[in-house]
Amino acid sequence: MADHSIAQRIAALRREIRHHDHLYYTKDRPEISDAEYDRLFRELVDLETAHPDLITADSPTQRVGAPPLSELAKVSHEKPMLSLDSIVDQEDVRAFDQRMKRELETDQPFYTAEPKFDGLSVELVYDQGRFVRGATRGDGMIGEDVTVNLRTIRALPLQLHAEADPPAHLVVRGEVYMRLDEFQSLNRRMTERGEEGFANPRNAAAGSLRQLDSRITASRPLTVTCYDIMALAGPNPATHWDELESLAAWGLPVPEHRQRCRSIDEVLRFHQTTDALRDNLPFEIDGIVVKLDRRDWQDQLGSKSRSPRWAIAYKFAPRKEITVIQDIAVSVGRTGTLTPLALLKPVEVGGVTISRATLHNADEVARKDVRVGDTVKVERAGDVIPAIAERVPVPGEERQAPFVMPDHCPVCGSAVAREGAYFYCTGQTVCVAQLKGAIEHFASKSALNIDGLGKKTVAQLVDAGMVNDLADLYSLTKEQLLTLEGFADRSATLLMESIERSKAVSLERLLMGLGIRQVGQHIARVLAKHFRTLSRLMEATQDELLQVREIGPEISASLASFFSEARNREVIERLVERGLTVNPPAAETHPGGRSLAGKTFVFTGGLAGYSRDQAKELVERHGGQVSSSVSKKTGYVVAGTDPGSKLDQAQKLGVQILTEAEFTALVTPG
DNA sequence: GATCCTCGAGTTCT
DNA sequence: CTCGAGGATC
16 A cells, blocks of 8 residues: 555544544444444554554544653643632522623523533643643643643544634633443442542542543543633634534534523523433533623623623532431530431432431431431532431331430440530540540640540550540550550650650640630630730639630630639649640740731632641731631631632622732732 | 621541 | 531620
């Protein structure tokens, strides 16, 4: 065969394979059998192997992957990749509609509604019809270059349909996701190989796309759908609907189930029908996206810092699954609180297996009227913490007796007392559960910060009878530790060292660590600053305590009762005897100046450059304060990655929102 | 007395 | 993160 005819054959094969890829992956309507497809593909591979000079980057064979990278490169997005405001309530959707009508001065702001795919969003760039670059969302401004990995996704055309006259330059936004059946078989394959499977399809998609070795990505069944034109060379489609049509014409996969809505009622109906469809879809969706259809109106409304004003994500009610309460256990916390806990028949909710859910307190159990053996709906409140949503009555079932709080502590057998909605174990001095909790708390990071003294070790020490109160920690010997299971020379030495190190402690941390009711990190600091030494605090009268700002009758009573207890005084005495030195709080210094004086910061989401504690430290160094909830008085909300409800709260209250970079600029001198 | 702002405490799974 | 409740404020 002459070289030019080989080149022609290769080109023909590529055309044909692309055509079938499009039919198979995008249209879901294959015209040839898998075997026939494989034959075409094999022929192309063979020809290219024999003529490596004819291989091009956009050949279908190049999807299988390139050699591994050491790190994904960072790329700046051509346009910032915004996210969408989430809405759960119908009323808020109507409010959105009202706002559109008001701001656009129209009665008919038509919308386009489409499913919201649960995957990870990507930016795709086509030059001269050819796929040249793709990136993850990252922080919205800068993402990771995953071009090679995206090339392995069959549904993603490497070449746009030339006959549809695609623009010379095109930037598209899409969602990479994994079908449920593919996700399941991937997980099965992984577990067979002894690997840990993915928790849910979204994690699987994200983990697969962000591989350094694109050959791994190639083996993962990813797919993609496109839903937005970010930029293009040439005339813009007039509406979002036309945008989707154009994308489809150019050969890009778009959400098939979509609707043009002439009123907000149609949007609400679409939400309903889509929700009903949800369980039968082969992929996960978590709501619908509602966009103003006309692009000139979109432009007129513009964007907020983080999301466009002309679109919303109207989420579905959180996933609920049905399961059975196998038992209701009662756990005892460090303060002696008895907390009922539903032990469930394990069930998958939103991709995670749930086997237990807290019932908070007896009132809650009564309110929900749940009993052992009941069938219940379980949801993940706030998408994380499992909760029992409601009981599902089963007609004709014989129910067990209602749950009653035990009148004796399940751990130590002491009497149980009721206080408001809560029940407490009164065996403060004898309850092993409380002792363990108290020691864990004492050793925790924000208290004495004893490294290597975790839940497991505490249990061992208590069960072995080596530690009966907090002060006993400081008479432990290395020899004793070595008798415990899992302790060898090194671990014993390390623990002894951390215990030794904890002996120099600030008053604030000690107060926190003692576990006095109502005294947490904040109040501990307030008390430490005001009284400066432990003895002065212990001698303070009720009146003196009440003078202190933020200390009211409850907290002062709690302090009084703690310090009047002979046992507590004795523990403190022994702590000091064994070498605990309590340091008064250092005088407040603001090495960074007082540039942030009077400003309150609230953090939400993850920060890349610092831990929450470091960020807090930075703020305080400049004379500012950090708080945990957003109010009108909040100066700034710093939104990291994956911000939570505090960001919405901030927007509602008009509190200034900072990115991490802006925050860094504020706390960096110069 | 009501309202707003914060804090404390408990919680699941990986 | 959310809930309940303490404390400040008007």
